[in-house]
Amino acid sequence: MRLRVEFTTEPFDLDEAPAHAVVAREVVQGAALDAVDVGPFGNTAEGGADAVLTTVDALLRASLAAGATRVSLQVSVIGDADGEGSR
Template sequence: MRLRVEFTTEPFDLDETPAHAVVAREVIQGAGLDAVDVGPFGNTAEGGADQVLTAVDSLLRKALASGATRVSLQVNVTGEDTP
């Protein structure tokens, strides 16, 4: 199964990127996922279910430990993995 994750972390700071946002992006960018897109108000990535779920677990733990007070995320099934 392939999944797509979309997420944001809060609180926002328009003057300087908060540590929790940097950590969350680093987790997603380092997770070996496909179609990674990071932006100031939202981030997305796609990949196999195991990879995405492992990345989401790490993202939540590390972002919260780095000061996030809220993490909004959505996970969608986008199709089946091809061997």
């Protein structure tokens, strides 16, 4: 199964990225995922179910430890193990 996770961390800081946002970005960029897109107001990552779920666990733990007061995320099934399915 292939999954996509979309997430944001709060509180926001428009002047510079807060520590929790930097840590979250580092977690997803260092993970074994197929596609990662990070931005100032939202982030997405795609990959196999095991890789995405492992990354979500690490993302939650690291960003909360770094000061996030809220992590909003959505996980969607985007295909089967062969990459087939709806997008």
